[in-house]
Amino acid sequence: MSQCIISPGEFALQAKSLIAQLGGAPVLHGLSFGLRPGSWVSVVGPNGAGKSSLLRVLAGLLPCTGAVQWLGQPLQSFSARTRAQHIAWLGQGEACDEDLRVYDLVMLGRMPHQAWLAGPAASDHAAVARALAVMQAWAWRDRLFGQLSAGERQRVLLARVLAVEAQLLLMDEPLSNLDPPHQAQWLLLVRALVSQGKTVVSVLHEISIALQADDMLILQQGRLTHQGACKEVTTHRALEQVFEHRVRVAMLEGQWLAVPRIQGLEP
Amino acid sequence: MTSGTDSASRYAKPGRWLALALLLLSAILLLLGMGVGSTGWDSLALLQRDPSAWQIVWEIRLPRSVGAWLAGALLGLAGALAQGLFRNPLADPYLLGSASGASLGVALAMAMWGVSPLATQWLALMGLSGAAFAGALLAVLLTLLLAQGVQQTLRLLLAGVVVGVVLGALSSLVLLLVPGIMQAMQSFMLGSTSFLAWPSCILMASVVFLCGLLAWLMSPLLDALALGEATAQSLGLPLPALRAGLVVVLALATGTAVAHTGLVAFVGLAAPHLVRSLVKTTPARLIGLASLCGAVLLQAADLLARSLMAPRELPVGVLTAVLGGVYLLWLMHGQSARRRGSGA
Numbered sequence: 377m378s379q380c381i382i383s384p385g386e387f388a389l390q391a392k393s394l395i396a397q398l399g400g401a402p403v404l405h406g407l408s409f410g411l412r413p414g415s416w417v418s419v420v421g422p423n424g425a426g427k428s429s430l431l432r433v434l435a436g437l438l439p440c441t442g443a444v445q446w447l448g449q450p451l452q453s454f455s456a457r458t459r460a461q462h463i464a465w466l467g468q469g470e471a472c473d474e475d476l477r478v479y480d481l482v483m484l485g486r487m488p489h490q491a492w493l494a495g496p497a498a499s500d501h502a503a504v505a506r507a508l509a510v511m512q513a514w515a516w517r518d519r520l521f522g523q524l525s526a527g528e529r530q531r532v533l534l535a536r537v538l539a540v541e542a543q544l545l546l547m548d549e550p551l552s553n554l555d556p557p558h559q560a561q562w563l564l565l566v567r568a569l570v571s572q573g574k575t576v577v578s579v580l581h582e583i584s585i586a587l588q589a590d591d592m593l594i595l596q597q598g599r600l601t602h603q604g605a606c607k608e609v610t611t612h613r614a615l616e617q618v619f620e621h622r623v624r625v626a627m628l629e630g631q632w633l634a635v636p637r638i639q640g641l642e643p
Numbered sequence: 644m645t646s647g648t649d650s651a652s653r654y655a656k657p658g659r660w661l662a663l664a665l666l667l668l669s670a671i672l673l674l675l676g677m678g679v680g681s682t683g684w685d686s687l688a689l690l691q692r693d694p695s696a697w698q699i700v701w702e703i704r705l706p707r708s709v710g711a712w713l714a715g716a717l718l719g720l721a722g723a724l725a726q727g728l729f730r731n732p733l734a735d736p737y738l739l740g741s742a743s744g745a746s747l748g749v750a751l752a753m754a755m756w757g758v759s760p761l762a763t764q765w766l767a768l769m770g771l772s773g774a775a776f777a778g779a780l781l782a783v784l785l786t787l788l789l790a791q792g793v794q795q796t797l798r799l800l801l802a803g804v805v806v807g808v809v810l811g812a813l814s815s816l817v818l819l820l821v822p823g824i825m826q827a828m829q830s831f832m833l834g835s836t837s838f839l840a841w842p843s844c845i846l847m848a849s850v851v852f853l854c855g856l857l858a859w860l861m862s863p864l865l866d867a868l869a870l871g872e873a874t875a876q877s878l879g880l881p882l883p884a885l886r887a888g889l890v891v892v893l894a895l896a897t898g899t900a901v902a903h904t905g906l907v908a909f910v911g912l913a914a915p916h917l918v919r920s921l922v923k924t925t926p927a928r929l930i931g932l933a934s935l936c937g938a939v940l941l942q943a944a945d946l947l948a949r950s951l952m953a954p955r956e957l958p959v960g961v962l963t964a965v966l967g968g969v970y971l972l973w974l975m976h977g978q979s980a981r982r983r984g985s986g987a
Contacts, residue, residue, distance in 0.1 A: 435877050460879025470871030471730070475923050484870055487878045492863065520923055536870070 387445075388413035388575045389434070389544060394442040396426075396433050403429040404440065405598045411544075411591075416566050416576045418586035418606070421595035421618060427579040428468060430595065431546045434577070435465035446544070460488035464540035466533060468548040468579075474522025478532050481521055482507055485539030507538035510565060512558075526553040534562070545569065547578045551585065563588055583615065583623060583634035594618050606632065657922040658932060665935040669712060672942045676708030679950045702840070710839030710903065711945035711959070712938040713847035715910055717900035719937020720854055720930060722911030723918075724893045727865035727926040728886065729796050730872075736897040736911035739799070739890070740782035740806030745901040747814045748778020749831050754821040772843065772902040779898030782806050787890070792883075834907035834960025836945040843903045850899040855934065857892045861885050862927035869926050907960045909967025910937050910944075916974060940967075 387410035396404040403426045411417055419427045432438035436451065436459055444451040446462065454462070464485070472481065485507070486500040496504075508514040511531040521529060530553045537545060551559050563585070566576050570590070580586040587606050594602040594614050602614035612625035615634065623634040677700050688696075721736030729738070737743075752774035789802035818825055830837075864885040867875035876882050900907070914937035915929060924932065941959070944966065948959040 432873070437873050437876055455879075456881060457879040460877060463877075465874070465877040467871060467873050467877075470874050472871060473730075473869035473926065475919060476869050476925070477923060480866075480925050481870070484867060484878065487863065487867060487880070493860070 387411060388447060390443075390445040391434070392443040392445075394430070394433055394440050394444070396429055396438050396440040398429060398438070403598050404433065406442070407595075407598075407600045408442075409593060409600060409603050411575050411577065413575055414570050414573045415591055416570050416578070416589040417591045417593060418589040419577060419579045419593045419595060420581075420583060420586050420615065421601075424597070425595040426598040427595055428548050429598075430593075431465065431548050431577065431579060434544075435463055435546050437465065457488055460542075461540070462542055463544045463546065464537045464542035466537040466545075466547040466550060468552070470533075472521055472529070472533070474520065476521045477517070478508070478513060478519055478521060478524070479504065479517040481532060482513075482517075482535045482539050485536040488540065503539050503541055504535075507535040510538060511535040512561070527555060527558065530554055531558065538565075543574055545574060545576045547576070549581065550578055551580065551582060559585065583619075584632075587625065587632040587634060658924045658928050661918065661922050661932055662935055665932070665939050668939050669935070669942060672939065672946060673705075673708050673712070676711075676942065676946055677704050679704070679946060679953075706841045706844050707836055707839045707945060707949075708942060710844045710847065711836045712942045713844060713851055714836070714839075714900045714904040714907065715914075715941025716851050716934040716938035717847065717854065717896040718907065718911040718941065719914035720851075720858060720934040721893050721896040721900070722913075722937065723915040723926075723930045723933035724858060724865075724889055724896070725911070726915050727868060727929070728889050728893065729800065730868060731796075731800075732916070733912070734800075736893065736900075737807075737906070739803040739894060739897075740786045740810060741779040741894055741897040742901060742906050743807045743810035743814065744782020744785075745775040745779040745898060746828075746832060746906065747782075747810045747817070748774040748776070750814045750817040750824065750828055751778075753824040753827055754817050772846070775902030776898045778810075779901055780894060782810055783890070783894040783898070792887075830958060831905040832960075833958040834905040834963065836904055836941070836948065836959045837956060839903060847899055847903055850895060851934075854892050854896045855931070857888065858930050859927075861888050861892070862930060864889065865926035865930070904941075905960060907941060907944075908964040909971070910940050910963050913967040913970055914940055916971065920974060 389411040391410070392408050394404050394407040395402070407430065419430060421427055429438055433440045434444065436456070446454065446459075451459065482504045483496055483500065486496060486503060489503075490496060490500060505514065508517055511534050513528070513531050513535050516524065516528065516532075521532065524532065530550075534547075534550060537547065551562060554562065559582075566578070566589075569576055578586075578589070586592065589606050592602070592604060592606050592611050592615070593600060594611075596618050601618055602611060604611040604614070612632070615625055616623060622637055624637055625632055626635050627633075718736055722734075725734040725736055725738055726732055728734070749771060752771055756770065786799065786802045786806045789805065790799040814828075818828055864875065864880055864882070867878050867880050870878075872882070897911075915933040917940070918924070918929060918932045918936050922932070941963065944959050944962045948957040948962050951957055951962075
């Protein structure tokens with residue numbers, strides 16, 4: 377257990393003893409951690425570790441006890457609208473209306489910035505155009521969501537999250553259904569967002585991609601077992617341990633990769 | 644970027660054309676509605692000279708057409724709301740038990756006070772409508788109570804089914820105990836536009852206006868819900884308050900329509916589907932278009948009911964059930980054919 381002890385001012389978001397329940401069953405047991413501004417943090421852990429629940433708690437979608445501080449203020453003190461302007465959330469497998477046009481769908485990401493019933497302003501159209509261009513989805517802006525392939529849909533949903541232009545992006549399995557070129561492009565995108573000072577938290581089951589992040593939160597059974605830089609050896613060992621040594625972190629062509637170990641282990 | 648604005652306005656256009664076409668169709672159907680009846684177009688031609696012709700057109704035909712339009716608008720609005728709110732294309736305005744509640748209200752009113760839907764007096768009519776409305780509202784409240792709020796969609800739908808079955812059984816019991824109201828009750832259950840008079844129209848028009856306004860005020864919720872409930876919440880919307888508000892609008896629109904025209908089948912279910920098959924639009928815009936579409940559907944059905952077997956009259960609910968059922972089947976067939984065609 378090595379939790380970074382840094383002074384509170386260095387964190388964009390700080391969570392203290394988060395406890396959350398899902399349908400009566402506890403899913404998070406007192407998580408405490410901090411997220412540096414302008415950093416990319418991967419959340420990894422075995423199935424049912426509470427990764428998605430953690431993102432939901434941070435997005436204000438799942439009630440929790442404990443304290444979340446965002447930019448030095450309690451998250452509860454933000455109005456729902458202000459919170460939505462600051463924090464964008466991409467869910468995993470959220471069913472989306474197939475009759476929506478891609479452009480309209482991405483425009484919904486601008487809702488926190490629009491006055492009620494006012495409709496989109498020029499700045500909203502500009503943000504949507506930027507987000508669609510970044511995800512290379514501008515060409516299908518007039519198509520219906522239901523007409524797209526699974527990978528194309530995911531890119532549109534990512535564009536929806538980008539269109540919020542939030543300071544904190546919470547993405548649950550952002551790479552699902554994306555082919556390797558678009559996965560690589562997503563990595564570039566996250567790097568660009570981070571360099572603008574934004575904080576990105578992603579839940580990823582491709583551990584090799586998760587290892588490209590700055591920091592890593594390793595969860596197991598609703599507890600934080602490790603927080604550290606992705607480059608650090610202690611993080612690699614913690615990763616191997618949490619996955620029961622079924623993966624091995626190794627360096628290949630200058631980057632850390634998680635190599636699955638299928639044989640040679642007792643069941 | 645101007646290309647974004649262009650692209651946005653391109654979405655609104657087909658919707659506007661459809662709205663215009665539906666309004667035009669309404670006007671044509673209204674004109675036809677004034678001309679169809681036992682005395683035919685003569686009454687319309689003699690309007691200026693013959694006071695009885697004036698009476699036929701003004702007191703009978705016109706309120707009927709206008710009333711059918713308004714009731715259809717309420718059902719279309721409720722249908723689009725229900726489908727958006729419950730995120731289910733099969734949702735229909737009668738889901739929350741309002742239909743069976745209204746039936747029970749009418750059955751009780753007829754059994755206890757002997758009011759007949761054929762009564763033309765203001766008071767009797769209001770009494771019957773009031774009973775239907777109260778029944779619908781109480782049934783929806785009961786459903787909400789059983790579902791412990793509006794937040795869990797599945798609970799809400801199941802509670803609606805339970806309330807529907809139980810209240811339906813109670814209505815049957817009332818019918819069994821007071822067989823005299825059987826015939827009047829039957830026309831209510833089938834749905835009928837033949838009792839519509841100006842007072843009903845005025846009442847329905849105000850409710851159309853009120854529900855339309857409220858639905859429009861809360862419509863961003865429907866757009867956001869298209870992304871999924873959690874995402875809608877992550878966009879900072881006050882989800883519980885808006886959802887509760889829209890359920891009330893749904894109950895009000897359905898209750899009012901049922902109170903005046905009985906249980907007209909399929910209009911609320913088919914109108915949003917018809918619009919969606921013609922234009923692709925956002926859920927918020929769908930509400931307005933589905934209202935117009937429902938209005939035209941019921942107005943047309945009323946016209947057919949009056950003219951198909953003239954001088955005898957068909958209950959309008961029978962027509963909407965047959966036509967709506969055939970249309971939905973056709974839509975289903977078209978969709979599965981397209982799915983096979985696109986071949987996964």
